Amino acid sequence: MTVRDWQGEADARARACLTAVAPPGDLWLGAMLAEHGAAGVWAGLVAGEPPPSVPVEEDEDPDPEAWARLRRRWDGWSAAAARVDPDGLLGESAAAGIRFVAPGDPEWPGRLDGLDLPGGRRSHGLWVRGGGDLRNLCLRSVAVVGARSATAYGEHVAAEMAYELAEQDVVVVSGGAYGIDGAAHRAAHANGSTVVVLACGLDVDYPRGHAGMFADIARTGVLVSERPVGATPRAKDFLIRNRLIAALTPGTVVVEAGRRSGALNTASHAVELHRVLMAVPGPVTSAMSVGCHVLLRDWQAGCVTCADDVVAQVGAVGELPPESGPVRVSAHLDAESARVLEAVPRAGAGPAVVAAASGTSLDVAMRSLGLLAAAGLVERCRAGWRLPR
Template identity: 75%
Template sequence: MTVRAAEEEADARARACLTAVAPPGDLWLGELLAEYGAARVWAELVAGRPAPSAPHEEGAPNGPEEASRLERRWARWSARAGRVDPDGLLSDSAEAGIRFVAPGDPEWPGRLESLDLPGGRRSHGLWVRGRGDLRHLCLRSVALVGARAATPYGEHVAAELAYGLAERSVVVVSGGAYGIDGAAHRAAQAAGNTVVVLACGLDVDYPRGHAGLFAEVARRGVLVSERPVRSTPRAPDFLIRNRLIAALTPGTVVVEAGRRSGALNTAAHAAELNRALMAVPGPVTSALSVGCHVLLRDWQAMCVTCADDVVAQVVPLGEEGAGPPRLDAALDADTRRVLDSVPRKGAGTATIAARSEGTLEGTMRALGMLAAAGLVERCSTGWRTPR
């Protein structure tokens, strides 16, 4: 293993552990990671040493009160870090079919870089469950969100939109909740793939009634979370999670929402990230369409009523009829050797690298490209050729 590969592995391991001690999207932790790297931050926490001198937290007032607040936050994280077993965390995740994806990995979605801007709640790492490739699935995607207590009208529209988008090779991303989210996931899964972004550990079925849906999604798509295994959702986690739904896609559609709906929080993130913002109009007598009408009237959201309307907003002109990106047979020699080294039953990245006589870093990069082309897929043992 090269020095660089070892450093990347240590960084990813530290980031995985940090998800067990710090809340997702913490601004101060983001500044610490950018300044010192995850491996050093984690080592300081485990050792119980004071926080390294770090940049001022974006948006927070300077002074003794802020310093005291950050010291208390660091002390809480340090106490939790002492109870984390890194090997146990990673092995328990692997046994549950969950992998950790860190920034820079081949599967890391490039659109999440928009969260790295000053003041942005950047993602420190993602837990992923499922056979799909997260980066590939998000290349041509749209977020479809709405009320949990949806009306029959809302669920019907969500299903029609999701099914139509899946037929056009557009992946639907949503939050896995009851109502609009569930209707969208089920319809998209029937015609294509979908991505579920959760606010809990991926071994925790929340809501419980969607356990079957989540298992079905994992067979072809993916489930994503910033929380490690065994983490139950807390109220703030849902709002923090919503920024991921908006950031992973080039556009967000709100199908049905009340005046104070969480879907409007996702819409706000989409607007802040300069993503396309769309809303479906509803009956003027329905309280669950008030939020959509506010978006149309005050937020300049685009009015959409069918899948073609959505595709026109999120798919570049001239690519409307295109399917997911695929590589042709003209692979370069190194990538071809990696592909030829992937067995039908599956093998780990290190095994494939040894068989192809390549470096671990180069093999990971090649596997990411091959996964985006649909020529390999993830499995419980690593990577395999599609059946």
């Protein structure tokens, strides 16, 4: 599914492993990856070598204490790297239907290059789960975010807006949380596709109550995260995650937000990235609309009341290419994988049966099944592999 040469494959594998030892968006790691390549950095970490040098801004203070801190950070990563089993990480991920997408891969969303600005916390790689193609889904997309403790009004507006955006083939990107995020995802999924950007491993299902929704969404949409399988979310992970929501889309709509809502953090990323910032007004008597009114009053956010308003504002900057709808990964399968997929029975079968039915070797069938699982097109069952329910 992904076309990587030998070096690309090694780098992608190294980036996948790095997600298990270093925090997403780490600026120093980003500089090392740019200078020395992911495979080299990873090899150095595993071998317990000292950190490779990176170009330093002339006006940067060569504070010895700062260097000591960096060294401790590197040593921590190095110790963690020694405990990572690359095959195990990738195998466990594939078994859970999770694939890794690295910069340069066909599924890598070009808009993330917006994070490549001075001090921009560029993503080093994304874990992706689901039948949608992340890049294609994000082409014609909008972020719809808001408070977890939303009001009935906010959830109603989020759902209506998301449903109507889906009607116009606009993919809704959000953070998978309770409240506005959940209402937007659910309505978008009911009428089209949606992208869930999580702050935890894609097998972790945080919040728990959204596990069923995430499984549903994985059929046609995608879940995406910078954190590896098994990673639980810490408070700061949500903030670093928010930059991805803003960066994946040409515009962000804040539906409801209290005075200190995390949605305002996403809004600030949208402004930094020069994306379209929009806010939904609400009763001035509602604490959950205070943040939206601040955005309208002080941040020059566009006032949007419905999907048409959103499409008009984002479309006005030429960022909603006319497209008939999201493209599924299955459309991009190579001939071998497509044959293997066709041979997988709905009720499930072992790899040998699939290999025989598809006319390929057991070896090829097993590799294809792994890739198909990573793309969310097949899933494990007691009999072996089956089409997702």
